[in-house]
Amino acid sequence: xxxxxxxxxxxxxxxxxxxxxxxxxxxxxxxxxxxxxxxxxxxxxxxxxxxxxxxxxxxxxxxxxxxxxxxxxxxxxxxxxxxxxxxxxxxxxxxxxxxxxxxxxxxxxxxxxxxxxxxxxxxxxxxxxxxxxxxxxxxxxxxxxxxxxxxxxxxxxxxxxxxxxxxxxx
Amino acid sequence: xxxxxxxxxxxxxxxxxxxxxxxxxxxxxxxxxxxxxxxxxxxxxxxxxxxxxxxxxxxxxxxxxxxxxxxxxxxxxxxxxxxxxxxxxxxxxxxxxxxxxxxxxxxxxxxxxxxxxxxxxxxxxxxxxxxxxxxxxxxxxxxxxxxxxxxxxxxxxxxxxxxxxxxxxxxxxxxxxxxxx
Numbered sequence: 001x002x003x004x005x006x007x008x009x010x011x012x013x014x015x016x017x018x019x020x021x022x023x024x025x026x027x028x029x030x031x032x033x034x035x036x037x038x039x040x041x042x043x044x045x046x047x048x049x050x051x052x053x054x055x056x057x058x059x060x061x062x063x064x065x066x067x068x069x070x071x072x073x074x075x076x077x078x079x080x081x082x083x084x085x086x087x088x089x090x091x092x093x094x095x096x097x098x099x100x101x102x103x104x105x106x107x108x109x110x111x112x113x114x115x116x117x118x119x120x121x122x123x124x125x126x127x128x129x130x131x132x133x134x135x136x137x138x139x140x141x142x143x144x145x146x147x148x149x150x151x152x153x154x155x156x157x158x159x160x161x162x163x164x165x166x167x168x169x170x
Numbered sequence: 171x172x173x174x175x176x177x178x179x180x181x182x183x184x185x186x187x188x189x190x191x192x193x194x195x196x197x198x199x200x201x202x203x204x205x206x207x208x209x210x211x212x213x214x215x216x217x218x219x220x221x222x223x224x225x226x227x228x229x230x231x232x233x234x235x236x237x238x239x240x241x242x243x244x245x246x247x248x249x250x251x252x253x254x255x256x257x258x259x260x261x262x263x264x265x266x267x268x269x270x271x272x273x274x275x276x277x278x279x280x281x282x283x284x285x286x287x288x289x290x291x292x293x294x295x296x297x298x299x300x301x302x303x304x305x306x307x308x309x310x311x312x313x314x315x316x317x318x319x320x321x322x323x324x325x326x327x328x329x330x331x332x333x334x335x336x337x338x339x340x341x342x343x344x345x346x347x348x349x350x351x
Contacts, residue, residue, distance in 0.1 A: 008343075012318040041346050044296045045315035049209035052221060057201035064229045065196060071234065 003028050007035050015039075015046035181245035185236060199245065200229060206317070207249050213312055214257055215301030224260070228253045243327035247313060251327060254309055292350075299349035307342035310335050 007028060013019040021029065029035050126134070156164065179187075179198070187195035208225045216224050231252050232239075239248055300308055309328060313319040321332040321339075328335065 008340075012314050015315065016318050018318060037347050038343050041296065041343060041350065042315045044292060045213060045300070045312060048293060048296065048316070049212035049221075052205070052208050052212060052218065055204055055208070055222060055225065057197055057204060060204055060226060060229065061193070061197040061200045063226055064200065064233055065193060067226075067230045068233050 004032060004035050007032075008038060011039055011042040012046065015043045182241045185239060185241070185245065188233075189236065196233065203246050203249055204229065206246055207253055209316060210250050210312055211253050211257065213297060213300055213316065214254065214308055215297060216257060216260075224253070224256060228256055231256065244319070244323060246317065247319060247323065247327035250309060250313065254305055258305065295350045296346070299346045302349060303342055303345055306330075307338045307345065310338040311342035311346070314339055 007025055010019065010021075010025065014021055029039060181199065181202070184195040184199050188199070204225055207228050208221045211224045211228070212218060212221050228249060232249055235252075239245070243251075300312070303311070306328060310324055313324050313327070319327075321335045324330075324335040325332045330338075
């Protein structure tokens with residue numbers, strides 16, 4: 001190793017104040033242009049940015065950890081959304097695959113015919129009152145029956161209620 | 171007397187403590203390394219006014235990836251590598267425009283004694299020169315000059331050999347001598 005290489009290896013330690021030049025090293029430095037130019041670079045770089053204002057470590061840590069926590073929470077939310085979408089897709093596949101084997105394919109539903117149904121041409125001949133009555137019955141929800149509902153039962157006395165129950169039980 | 175002086179907790183122990191939920195360990199790590207990261211970024215060409223944000227982003231990337239730090243290289247040189255990647259990303263985002271410019275430079279505020287920071291002309295030339303070096307040359311040079319890191323440790327940090335790190339250093343010095351006249 002040449003004297004220049006030895007000096008080069010020692011430069012950072014001296015520049016950072018962890019060591020000092022020996023007298024022989026200093027003499028070489030004074031005489032060698034190459035080493036002097038390198039020393040100027042190393043010494044300059046060692047102290048670059050030293051005057052930057054120091055930050056507050058606690059505030060900086062809080063900001064950094066807050067950002068990390070925020071990103072992790074967002075990642076968890078994304079993961080859950082993907083899992084939910086995956087489960088929904090899997091469930092859809094299972095339903096599509098299994099239903100034809102286990103559940104008979106329903107035939108076309110029978111068309112519910114209202115008891116008061118009348119062929120269309122005949123409607124023209126009906127009086128207004130009868131026509132309104134038919135229209136009213138069509139407005140009822142499908143399957144609605146004229147049977148008593150719970151609120152009607154409340155209005156009955158005991159005898160009427162027993163008769164209704166006998167009727168239902170046959 | 172030395173028996174009374176508490177030994178500083180090693181970085182890897184602080185990292186382990188943080189992984190176990192101790193946020194004070196994170197504060198200690200930030201306190202130890204934030205300023206050095208800032209100087210590294212500034213020396214690599216970051217504008218003084220952007221250093222704080224870049225330090226925060228560097229530390230964010232580091233803590234986010236802390237599980238991946240295996241402790242083979244020093245924590246600080248790992249942070250420097252992250253900083254360097256960040257600078258490269260920023261450089262690409264700006265489509266190759268240099269971050270460092272005379273306009274970006276913090277000029278001294280004569281009314282603010284605390285803001286006496288003013289890069290001398292020589293420092294600016296050095297920063298300009300450093301920002302023009304290839305990434306590995308710049309990292310090796312700064313790890314040597316600002317941290318006094320040995321070639322073995324640099325090689326572990328940068329995934330190269332000590333001999334190659336030495337070559338990068340000498341190329342950096344040669345190029346800087348041309349750039350900084």
